[in-house]
Amino acid sequence: MWQLLQIELFKIFRKPRTYISFGAIAAMVIIVQVALKFDGQSYIEFILGSLKETLDIPYATILNGYFVCFIILNLLLIHIPLLIALVAGDEVAGEANMGTLRLLVSKPVSRTELMLAKFFATVVYTAMVLAWMAFLSLVLSIFVFGTNDLIVARSNTLEIIGHNDVMWRYLAAFGYATVALTTVAALAFMLSVFAENSIGPIVSTISIVIVFTILSEMQIPLYDRTVKPYLFTSHMLGWKGFFYLKADAEGVSIPGTIENLPAVLRSMGILLGYIVLFAGSAIVVFKKKDILS
Amino acid sequence: MIKIFRCFLVLTAFTGNGYGQDAAALVQKVKAKLDKVNDYEATGEMKTNVSFMKVPAAQVKVYFKKPGKIKIRNEKGISLVPKGTVSISLNNLLSGQYQALDAGADNINGTPVKVIKLLPQDENGEVVLSKLYIDETRLLILRAKTTTRESGTNELEMQYGKFAAYALPDKIIFSFNTQDYKLPKGVTFDYDDGSQKKKENGTKESQRGKIEIAYTSYIINKGIADEVFK
């Protein structure tokens, strides 16, 4: 199994398209950092504009590495699923399209082992994309903008998190984001089994993510009760839960706390459940599939 | 009849003036005590209680320099300080020309206080009206309600201890008005954890904020550069 995993990783990282993801992430992150370096105040005014009249806004200290990282994650974690689907959707369909799938399946390895190796290779790729993103968005932002307290702007709450209380939250958030994006990878991987060309699974995955995200974000009571709790996209934003703090009776936030940790863990559990469902379905279908390519 | 009326007016005037003089005299005494401090650098812990904000307690420095400069600084982090902190400084409240009017008596936490209204003579100044609750015995202002042009009505409550000799409080609680805060969910992409939604901002109570500073030390009259207040 380890040998198969190595082979699959070798194939992934020898494909030119794999590096599109890393390059695209670097470009997007650096563009955002440059923009904020030159005009971060405008963005802060956009976020905190309604408070300008009543509160003194310390723009210089708000615009720090932690804040920049949060903005980047907020913007890019919508787009990263496309880059994940690009590789995950190619795992089986790409092999079928290339004609190599029939060679693989006629080797003395079980189809289950083959699929598990492919899926774990996809998970490793996803983790590496997140690690790259973490390095650029957090480490590079800290290098350029320094550190200070983090302001998190929710729709009707502002959270200020002490700078000593931020880093572990980012580590947890990146871990959570890895699980969230692995869900997307698992979906693309599953769809890849049904196609003989990777375009179909990639486009289908993105379409599903977009439609589900819209349903997750829309405030329609009918969907809130019936559909939203079950959509995996509703839980993909759970990483933000690490940045929502508990407050005491006086409204003072309590460092080191998470407002609703059970909810975050529940969301993560749901995502893990989806991963098992998608990957498991892919394996079950593939085991019975006639390889005609 | 006219004679009686004139006497009544004079008596009233004398009475009023007498009360006004008492009020002004009391305020002058309090001001004299406050004037011992030309500047100070205070260290303290600030707690912020605003309905839409969750802020940790912060170590802050408060700088004051006569006649009216005041600055709250969080050296190591971010604090969103309300505008209108000019009202935090009692020295600022008692600077300039004003008319002091006796507004009766009251009781704050078991301490009898004199209530004095201050009407600033400067019609263009920030402060429109101040109401002071003064402990006559110790010549300390225990509470000040200030109506400002820009920031509405603020309330400042003081607790005194080891710095009372300089009329500098151990703790202040500053209540102020805030605007509502709201961003579209399509911008913030909040994580919905499925819990009950908080009650929407809009009640009178939720538009008031409070900061509480507990002072641990003062460095008094050592001189502070003007750059600090920029």
Added chain:
Amino acid sequence: MKQAVIYIHCLVMNVINVSHLSKQFRDINAVTDLSFSVQEADVYGFLGQNGAGKSTTIRMLLTLISPSEGEIELFGMNLRSHRKEILRQVGAVIERPDLYKYLSAYENLLLFAKMSGMRVRRKQLIDQLEMVGLADRADSKVRTYSQGMKQRLGIAIALIHDPSLVILDEPVNGLDPQGIADMRNLILHLSRHLKKTVLVSSHLLNEMEQIATRMLIIDKGKKIIEGSVNELFDPAKTIVEVGTADTTEAAEIISRSPWASHLKHVQAGHIVFELHKNQLSQLLKDLAIMNIAVTAFTPVNSLEKYFLSLTGTNQHVAAFAN
């Protein structure tokens, strides 16, 4: 003598044993009730037109497709329950060999060698590439290779783990005459010198005749005929196509006659017999005696016509011939 032959025959192992194999895709019967066996060291020719069911059968042997019915045994083991052990001894080139175009020949070979469970050294892989004439292009990306080079690389991959059974599905497709000759020589080398069993599917009859020891002809998913090349293409025997006015009635009459055992095939318009050449005139006489109106009497004197007559595609040949 006959008993000795039978005894010796039993000692020769069947490397492949297929019993009543069928495969249905929705409402299409791709393979129907196919049974055959391949003996050790055979070069077994699997003949049929495009769409006859050859590739489907081969894919079932390689577990790419699951049969709808029937059993497959390789090396005496059931394929379903001993898949891994069996496939360790099988090397295959399935149709046009598609490889990882973004990898070099060396990398492709290394990858598949590892998947076959081998521990390989660089020298071993280079030697393998040398064998197929690709050593000097070992580090070139496969996307730069010609079709012939890809075919040779496919062979190298199929043989890297020294399998006992080699399955080649349409190995000469897309090759030039030199490539075809090379492939022929390779197959003979595998069989005669390396003692490997080779199953080759093709529609190129002349090539198959030169290399195959046994053959099976398949058409529309069904076995038409199986046997050694000598048995199938006995020069003393011939195929004759007899045209009749009423084929159904004629077939009915012939099936009750002594010529029933020679009846190979009935199609609309003609009946196909297999018999010794010296029996031709007797057949003609007996058909007249049986009051069967004969409209044509055509001995097949070419291998191609023999094949086409068995698979019933005379019409195509006639159209092109004209």
